[in-house]
Amino acid sequence: MKYLGIETEKVRIGVFDFTGCEGCELQLANKEGTLVSFLDLLEVVNFREISSERGDNYDVALVEGAISRDNEIERLKQIREKAKVLVAIGSCACFGGVNYLKNRFSMENVVNEVYGEHKVETRRVQSIGEVVKVDLEIPGCPVSKEEVERIVVDLVTGADIKFPKYPVCIECRQKLNTCVFDLGKICLGPITRAGCGAVCPSSKVGCLGCRGPAEDANYDSFRQIALDHGFTAPRIEEKLKFFNALGAALQK
Amino acid sequence: MIYKVITKSEFKKFINGLIKENQTFGPRQVDEDINGKPIYQFREVHSFDEMDLDYTVTYSSVKNFFLPFREILSRYTFQGDDWEQSLEYRVNPRVIVGLRPCDINGLAILDKIFIKGAFPSPYYLARRNNTFLIGMDHEPLEDCFCESLNHHVVRHGFNLFCSDLGDRYYLSIDSSKAFNFLKNVETTEPTKKDNEKFIARKNFIERSFKTRVEVTGLPSFLDIEFKSPIWKKWGDKCLNCGTCAMVCPTCYCYGIEESIDVSLKTSRKERFQYSCNIVDFAEVAGGHNFRPLREDRLKYRFYHHYRGFAENAEEPICVGCNRCGRACLAGINPRDVINDLRLESKDELPAT
């Protein structure tokens, strides 16, 4: 497209994965209806999961997964050096994700439990941002393909990238859902950043906050509401901590 | 206004006739809450029996039929360095059955803004013109306070309105369309007895309100209480989640979003329903926020509803349905906030 006198260029991307389920990478290949147009915006120079081409001349590195081994740190730093823009995709990359649940225990304990005598190297889980500088975070477990598409279009056209600042509730109510609290379940929608289309409450299960906090989220009021609805404190904590995404809420 | 009386069985025939010919929406149970109470929404129906006309109240209002939560205002098609804009106002005719008086009055308020005010909206107009509305009276719930705002009765804004006389409906006909459609079924002229029953029904409903909110003089009163600590108290509870505005029949604030499709060939300009409670409602480029605090934003919603709009259109924008109060997880509702303010101002009066 040439528009406003500006020629758009394909984005050269590399997709890399660390500790995670690769679900976010898979999301990139979903939404089949627009997949061909989507791929047309990109020059994929490195994407191990779907392609044998391996190049180093990428501008944008999409990094999936958290960091949980020494050699991952090395690999990540190399990617950081080559990439002009490093994008953390998915809740694991942005916040550590469910992997952070491992950090509740000591590493010896964890290795013993799963591998017994056998020694396997592992370390406390860190998000990508805890290890290298991250230029852009696309949260979600998994990321929403709609959002990724929008962001890629912004990258291609050179426009500023914006995320909703409001919480999931607004999208949820716009879907005319019955509030999950009314159904007797707990939902983190009121404090979680929207953008997923309220997938979870739309299926009548509570939001787990995978997209991180909404701006100026009211944690105190939220906790009180959850307690008033009869949920126990440990139950509320379990939900809040699930993706390690709601940073400020966890400080308490 | 022309009045008629119809038996409930004829009425059912009438509605089924409409359903057969037109896309029709009506109150349907969609869920049951944790306490076993049914939850209703206006949904598409394919026969009279799918509706529950004895429903209490719908969870969300009918607003989104006229102001969709998301709506494309225009499209652009790119070609080289140039583009073309296209606009259209496509709405297919449809019927909505079972609106409560407050729902209809809510639409009448939206009419003031979107049709009668400056820059009438063709989008809204198209939707309004193509919707056939059948209203229905009901006994108020515990927390309805539309009577305080005089919105428990309807005068205009509908095609047909039904008052329940037990085995029959007393029909108020406010459009030629309704009048003509009714020729398909058997109706009778109201007798003197019918009229008496109709008035008794109205009085009964009026007497049944259990919640009252004192709104007289509210605009000036809110002005005086602009700096009241009450706002912080409620503001601290507010989640700024926009729920109240989404369910409200009259909240109409919005935002605009433009996006280019992945094909890079077209783009959409969309209007999406917003809420003044949302953190960036009044934020401008560079990050300055004209309403940085939760209490500022909560207060603004009350101001717009009971003061701002009141000054512009000589009536509060709220119709008293308490949908916002019911939907709010933090338990914020107009009655309690307004009462709190009133008490607060009493306390401030110099002791005599």
Add this chain to the structure above:
Amino acid sequence: MNYRLLKQDINLKPFMTMPPQFNRKTIVMRTDKVYKCEIINIVELTGLEKLFHLKILDPVEREIFSFRPGQFIMLEVPGFGEVPISVSSSSNNREFIELCIRKSGRTTNMLHRAKKGAKVGIRGPFGTSFPMEEMAGNNVLLIAGGLGLAPLRAPLYWVIERRDEYRDVAVLYGTKEPEQMLFTYQYEEWEKVNHVKLLTIVEKADKDWKGRTGLITELFEEINIDPDNTYVIVCGPPVMFKFVCNHLDSLGIPMNRMFVSLERRMHCGMGKCCRCMVGSTFTCVDGPVFDYWSVLNLQEAI
């Protein structure tokens, strides 16, 4: 038996084929139809601001479009966004429109990358204007901070083009740093040819700056203000006009002869989206030009 509702298709109405006339607020029109414009010239003013010359392409639409000083338009960059921008040119100029735009977000950043010849859209004009006729026969004092000079150019042109109808005309202009000064290339003409007294000041001087340093209120010491027959227009960041207006108030200038232009977030320009509401007032239809009394009267305004 017939129950079918007939479609009332708005798309068939006559206004669908006519260009919208934004000066006639009460008629139904295609409120989202833009006038397509070509960017015929781009003047780089500072690192952050550029002046765009926009020509409405359709001759009929160009004919319809007319504005008064103080009014703004909604500038559409298809695909990226629509933003309110004050018209910064002479209302006599029917050939093209000048917009002075700061790079500050998604839409404006995109616009700053646009090349000459690019096509954008406008809707408008919207909002209230300065009472230029009422000011005739009086002194006119224009006070601007930073980007505030952009909306003041329209009233300044008005006065200059009818110079003998007005008495003393002065412009007080302050910015943070010298390099942020806008339209420096026009100062000499304003002063020498148009007999406008121009005083500038910066908060922080650099090594080349030879003028005054300090806050804009310090400029008041250098001019005589006759409170009985002076009209003032103030444009700039909220903190600035608060101080300036307070000062003018203390000089005895009646509040209804002081005008400010408010800035709020806007998405429609038509009094619908409510983003620009201040209390019960829409900045887009009841403003952006307000006299100082109205501003004071709005609890949230400053």
Add this chain to the structure above:
Amino acid sequence: MKVDMNINVHHLTRVEGHGDIHIKVKKGELVESRWAVVETPRFFEAMLRGISHDMAPVLTSRICGICSISHTLTSLRAVEKAMRIEVPETARLLRLLAKHGETLQSHILHLLFLAAPDFFGTGSVIPLIKSRPEVVVLALRLKGLGNDICDLIAGRTTHPVSLVVGGVSKAPSREQLETLKETIGERIQDIRAVVGLFQTLSMPDFVRETEFVSLKGSNRYPWIGGELVSTDGVVKAEDDYLAMTNEYKEDFTTSKFAKLSRESFAVGALARFNNNYNFLHEKAKEAARIFGLTPVNHNPFMNNIAQIVECYHVMLESIDIIDRVLEDGCPESICAGYEVKAGEAIGAVEAPRGILYHHYDIDENGIITKADCVIPTTQNNANIHHDLAELVKQQIMLGKSDEDVTRLSEMLVRAYDPCISCSVH
């Protein structure tokens, strides 16, 4: 004859997760051949400790981005067995439907996005958009259908949301199901086209006799729960899974290995096919016959064909399931209430890549105290490893070049459709 060979494939592409191939041949003798998983272990079993039982399915779904529905269903089965929860029949049917969506999506992803480029000689599916658009259209339509099924029933394809303890939290409407059924019907011709497409490709001819392990159907092709069987005649109860998997550790790989009657065994589409051929839909059997695929087949490359046969089967079975749900009148609430109790149970489910087990101990507060998960690819890893050695030996005999051996080794690993990050969970 080729005498020396040194092949090292670092991070094999077009598979899920990280694995390396090492082959060393000296003087015509195979010195070393390894399938080494180098994926980072995530320690899900440890993470599960202290988690509420109803969060276990949500957590374990994150073991794998491709077969998250299978993990969720396995986890649900373990929790529901442990607490003796009776899941309503409609919910069971819908869960199976979601499972079929996943199987279709996963198999098509493997066949047409990951494996196909090997047959067309491209590095990925992307060049095929231009060179073989008809293949890509098929791939997109069928994968799209799989995703649509998952979205409708499970709320989302990757990491389902509506599959919850007790049943399904939100049921699709009658209209939605009817539309879906129609779409599946329309897509049958696409799967036929896939059969046609693969007829034009030749599967490498390689046989190494092995043991195949899967669930055993009692009256239909098995997916969720049941007896465990092997082609060597082993039969065990679901709860006896440890005797079936016998996991052990090797130093060169982060994934565990597994064995049964022989040094290794295989799970997956071919294993299911070999053990349950009789329960396949007639049309699916017909498709198998076109390729000469009959039980028991020992060519691992035929796993690709078994996947096509299964796609056919699940599409047809999905239509039957929808019919049954529609007959039952699509009730809105299809979730059983339950009381939290202590318990221990094992769930076994046939994930796209083979049999998957979750084993939980749950305390009286409904908290998981101990967990064990055995993943299909973990069970396959040893078999891949041994296949590799055999394949290389045969190739040396044929005097193949380094490139040929590398290519064929990669194809072999891919034929198993390994899900490596899953295997090192």
